[in-house]
Amino acid sequence: MGKRLTKRSEDYSKWYNELVVGADLAENSGVRGCMVIKPYGFAIWEKMQGELDRMFKETGHENAYFPLFIPKSYLSKEASHVEGFAKECAVVTHYRLKNAEDGSGIIVDPMAKLEEELIVRPTSETIIWDTYRRWIQSYRDLPLLINQWANVVRWEMRTRLFLRTAEFLWQEGHTAHATEQEALEEAERMMNVYAEFAENHMAMPVIKGTKTESERFAGAVETYCIEALMQDTRALQAGTSHFLGQNFAKAFDVKFATKEGKQEHVWATSWGVSTRLMGALIMTHSDDNGLVLPPKLAPIQVVIVPIYKGTEQLDAISQKIEPLVKELRAKGISVKFDNRDTHKPGFKFNEYEMKGVPVRLAVGQRDLQNGTYEVARRDTLTKEIVPMDEIVAKIEFLLEDIQEHIFQKAVDFRDAHITEVDSYEEFKKVLEEKGGFISAHWDGSLETENHIKDETKATIRCIPIDAEKEAGKCMVTGAPSETRVLFAKAY
Amino acid sequence: MGKRLTKRSEDYSKWYNELVVGADLAENSGVRGCMVIKPYGFAIWEKMQGELDRMFKETGHENAYFPLFIPKSYLSKEASHVEGFAKECAVVTHYRLKNAEDGSGIIVDPMAKLEEELIVRPTSETIIWDTYRRWIQSYRDLPLLINQWANVVRWEMRTRLFLRTAEFLWQEGHTAHATEQEALEEAERMMNVYAEFAENHMAMPVIKGTKTESERFAGAVETYCIEALMQDTRALQAGTSHFLGQNFAKAFDVKFATKEGKQEHVWATSWGVSTRLMGALIMTHSDDNGLVLPPKLAPIQVVIVPIYKGTEQLDAISQKIEPLVKELRAKGISVKFDNRDTHKPGFKFNEYEMKGVPVRLAVGQRDLQNGTYEVARRDTLTKEIVPMDEIVAKIEFLLEDIQEHIFQKAVDFRDAHITEVDSYEEFKKVLEEKGGFISAHWDGSLETENHIKDETKATIRCIPIDAEKEAGKCMVTGAPSETRVLFAKAY
Known part of the structure; x- marks a missing residue:
């Protein structure tokens, strides 16, 4: 305390790090990439949890708890899923330590090697769908609407407090449904729950949309998301909700008997938000004097x-x-x-x-x-x-006025930073000079998406849910496009 | 449903396992020793959590969150602590998977070996005291009263749902104090909080006491505990609260400046209860028709x-x-x-x-x-x-009457199963024929304690807090004893 923060205009990233520590929210630990969430920071997270948990229960979900460890063979069952997570897995290989025979200290006991390595969950689809196979036999068992509050681990190389840490806290919903339509509705419903939470409690405006194929969750057929804009004009993905089709049901052989007695694979969703929301909250409202909290989440x-x-x-x-x-x-x-x-x-x-x-x-x-x-x-x-x-x-x-005022301020800032452009030149200029979301036509190809990303570091944040049809031409290739998508540099 | 449980009188252990699954509380997962807590079981745990969390906050504690992983060198810093946990540690050695070059599937990437192995926390004293070194400088920073809700892993070889699982959920309080007296009071206070929770909410009577040296937590100077009696006349340790002296403060060099400006090591406690309480709840009240829940914890x-x-x-x-x-x-x-x-x-x-x-x-x-x-x-x-x-x-x-009635029933059962004996012959006879707690004189030596344990499988559950001074002779050696202690076969 007493020490002033670096000004946001001088070095936004430094300001952020100083604020997180200065406001007693979190700090780095002695374990690479893992943070300690301090009592004051954790009290804010508890407020978030309490509200989200209430909203999940109101929409019919129950909490449960599944194992921390995932056998390697489970993770490998859904091909695109393992592809997406293999590069950042913490792997448990042994189950015992012992005193070194030469007296040099405590070592891993080579005799206590696991037959099959265990992965510390980066997300729980595989262990949960292995369980659902036992829980689901009939249409009477559906829908199955379950949520889990848990810690997960993704071995990120460059980490930042709350925004990207090797271990983080989150909730993950995993639901099973009898029909494709029902699962799609569930995925969309939970995106809406997240949006409502973000806007009404965090006072953080978000844009709802779907991800392009390259930005989808590993194993998803469709990823819904909410995207927010931070004060430094970079976007932040604040929550995702995935329609998983029958991918996991097929990988784990989860079938149900329909009313007519037929055997069918079930349809799935998963959805999550994490302690990353703490970073989003900070970067939406705070100022050079420190944190600004919406009254609804203030401990x-x-x-x-x-x-x-x-x-x-x-x-x-x-x-x-x-x-x-x-x-x-x-x-x-x-x-x-x-x-x-x-x-x-x-x-x-x-x-x-x-x-x-x-x-x-x-x-x-x-x-x-x-x-x-x-x-x-x-x-x-x-x-x-x-x-x-x-x-x-x-x-x-x-308390009401502050909640309303900081939301409106964030809306105004966000709206002032959505720019429509029709040429790639203009796109690059706006991205460079103003930042924020850029609304532009794109030809729908991965090639163009990657080209833009490589040249400018901007990614397609989402195809907005409420985007109107508008005949246009891709700003890069000139190929026809039916709707504008939102680009931004993102956290 | 529909299927009847094995009767308790036929096979208590089988009855327990059938009930846990039949009442939709939990089940074994595909991961060795790790359970899935099902929604109905988790709802009961959530009720317990809510009540305990309220009691912790009322006694001045705040929640925080510390890393899942503990560097091997941290665990090794307190000698008796590592001795106690080394044999049951899940060890992370690598941080990446990859496709095998021969196309045989996904393997651990040998190039991604950690420089220092990480232990999945079996308990968090070491990582927390490494953090407290940064948080504590002055007497103004004390007392530091922190609790964490977390998952922990102890690689048990023989596991049973809720009672002994490789991964379990718990809370662990970790406090730091300026004086020995204050820390002792805190440890005792939390034992009392646990006892109050057990009796008033779980409707489970407990005996408060201290552990003998051999039964103490690894690294503790004194362990307070609450001991309950299950229907099959075996005891169950339902919660422990440890006075850690200055052991961890010294191992992690945590000192504070006193009001007089001197540098001193701080005094510590830690205390925890876990999902094991679910097992205790089941075995205190349930009958041959299934679970019996105290109204205060019924979802x-x-x-x-x-x-x-x-x-x-x-x-x-x-x-x-x-x-x-x-x-x-x-x-x-x-x-x-x-x-x-x-x-x-x-x-x-x-x-x-x-x-x-x-x-x-x-x-x-x-x-x-x-x-x-x-x-x-x-x-x-x-x-x-x-x-x-x-x-x-x-x-x-x-709702009130049932809460009261099942508590009184459990008290009566427990009281009918506390037997005072004065000879080792009688001790063995009661243990064999009646079970329960046996109150006897013991000479205070580890040798006698081990002798009794080896011969009868009974352990000293505790030295009751309210034990009266009574001159007597050890039932085994005849050496003088000042107070009776409680023996039992235990879970």
């Missing part, structure tokens, strides 16, 4: 800082504050009264600014005399004096 | 089964039921109205009996005419006819 929504000299003054303030704290808590508002005598008010102000607490109340001797509080809002950094008898209504108003 | 507290022919009758019942369901839910009671037309009432009765739903309502045409419900309670398997206008009060009474 502390209101902090009260007493300004006093000596215990007598503190006691007077505490007495005044106590009923207010009770009243706010009864309304479900989370309040912290920071009466630590080890730190000065200025230090505390900076700390809560860094940690993104939406509303801050300060109260000193003059306030007690005047019957007022000094109220500061984190999003605009503005202050005002509020009479004590109006404070509860004011706080309720502010 | 479904009340199930309503309609008895009807044709949709017209079902509609009439549904209409009657709707306001009741609403009223119960408004009171925070979880209700399921099972109107599936794919299964008969008798099938449903068996299913909910197997799943331990505390209260079952049945309602048919005659009930509608008479204005009554047939109400069955799961613990006693008794039924009665209740007028509709008394049903809500009846259900509220039953």
